[in-house]
Amino acid sequence: MRPELAKFKPLSIKDLPKEDWIAPGHRACQGCGTVLPLKLALKVLGPNTIAVSATGCMEIISSPFPYTSWKVPWIHVAFENAASVASGIDAAIKALKRKGKLPKKEKINIVVFAGDGATFDIGLQFVSGALERGHNFIYICLDNEAYMNTGVQRSGGTPKFAHTTTSPAGKVIHGNITWKKNLDGIVIAHNIPYFATASPAFYMDYMNKVKKASLVEGPAFIHVYSPCPTGWGSKSEDTILISRLVVETRLFPLFEVIDGKYYILNRKVDKPKPVEEYLKLQRRYRHLTKEEIELIQQKANEEYERLVKLCEVFAPPKEGTKEETKET
């Protein structure tokens, strides 16, 4: 196990600064569960951070010139290439430090915020390249399961049967016809130092993951479940409830993978809630038949059980590195 992770002392809520590095007054919708993890990540990373955004909702809501919500240096270049932009920043910092043009000891976090579209689909190659080359950066995929910025079109991250504007719930075809792409598997296969999934309902778990991501040398990737009330047809006030249910139904398990080889399940879900409880809160699923719900239920259990096995077989070597989080 990596020493920086083996010795990791979890942050508690008392360790968190009051200050935010993304200013209020941005233009996200009420109850946006995508801007929330973005804000929480910056709370952990602090001011010595350079942020890179992919084109998407979060870029749009935070930067309508002449306003900006960003209190840290921020760059947005295009939709698909945030990981490559971060690669360049990483290389620049390394070169400039070596040549004495930047203070050698000063740690600067580089963090990418990119949507599911920017990550699962159009940017996959760029993400893969940057992970494989081993740049020292944190990639946070804010997965709201569709292209929200352009009006809720389907992405590779859209779950099966979900209604989007390009996978509409039609009379013959009931929404999205494919299962959500296994992005986690793809990312993990790069054997990067740190990978984790997270959900904003379990905010301390998430923020500790951001902290760990900042401690490892090399690429870290956090896949965050990010509700979008506008695109999902859910109530603004249900964002946190939905982000909790997605974990408790086994649909989005919380886990970590270190160096592509050690799997850690952060939250065991022995008594899962039925997926229906989760699905019924979102209009994107309102057309589902009983059989379709059943299929989703089966898939959730199957995938979860597979993950549990992986975590048993590929547990980290030392005991005592329990990464369970206790939140209410």
Add this chain to the structure above:
Amino acid sequence: MGKRVAKEVSIAVADAVAQCRVDVISAYPITPQTHIVEHLAELVNNGELDAEYIPVESEHAAMSACIGAAAAGARTFTSTSSQGLLFMYENLPIASAFRLPIVMVIANRSISAPISIWNDHSDVMTTRDFGWIQTFAENGQEAVDLVYHAYRVAEKCLLPVAVNLDGFIVTHVVEPIEMLDQELVDKYLPPLKMKYKLDPKKPITMGAIGVPEIYTEAKKALDEAVKASYKMVVQAWKEFEKISGRRYQPVETYRMEDAEVAMVIMGSLAETACNAVDELRAKGKKVGLIRFRLWRPFPMQDFLKAIGRVKALCVVDRAVSHASTGGPVGIEVRSALYQSNKRPRVVNFIAGLSGRDVTKDDFIELFERTFEAISKKPKFSYEIYGVKE
């Protein structure tokens, strides 16, 4: 002064980039650019060049990483050709709008389909409207000198610069080349200090959304900056002359004194065209040649001055602009003339696509046809020359 040493031009270009003490190189291989980026990798891995070399997975990423690196305050380099340039397309206007002093060498090559690795200018011509400063080299010495010049200009103007060399015809030739002494390079090119960069101590927002209320102003500001770069381009060549003794101008002329017909051309074909000029001059024909070394910003005044009182211009383009009014250079030249009182006949040929040979005899034929056009207006606004029927 340095010595002239025989070198492959690609190697010399890479050596010049290294002498410019770049911090970050980010590149993806494509023929005929490969020797440039391979040699840079060699220099880095042998410890002869202190730089980060990012072996990116694509050209799109190459330019994206240059943007990130330059935004963080690093001196950057990339190089590409043809499909690679087209693949990084989306990032090119972003680099200039961000005012980043990125330097790129384009080993000019035709674009697919049909796929072809040989030289013409159809790759770079697709990017001429993006606010990059663009220069064209005729030979290896000029290619090397344009690299030094590119960094000087880019960092003074805060604009990206593309140095164009003809693929194979320039890149792969072994030529006697005089490199500048390192001391002189360092004098010519002080360390890069970016006023605005990604610095946690002074946070800035780069790449905000341009609402309609500001978009036009942003474009106007860039346009002014690119136009204003002209002065610095010329100035940097003057400074270069002082340290190297080699003199460069935006527009080069050859035997234009009393010319009646002038050929207008870019890149390495100019050398063969000069031979045609000599041969025709020997026969008493009043011909000359004009070569654009600087293409963006377009050196309008230099061009209008260079044409003197010619009766006709023979514009030789190396790219097609399908079903338009001419090749890219032809269109530009006609448009420039229209803004002056000069009205020479413009005959526009597209020649040398995908490395097709254009010989001295071809140039003589083009000159002759342009002479004929003085009294008889051609029926075409452009012609693709040398097509086999």
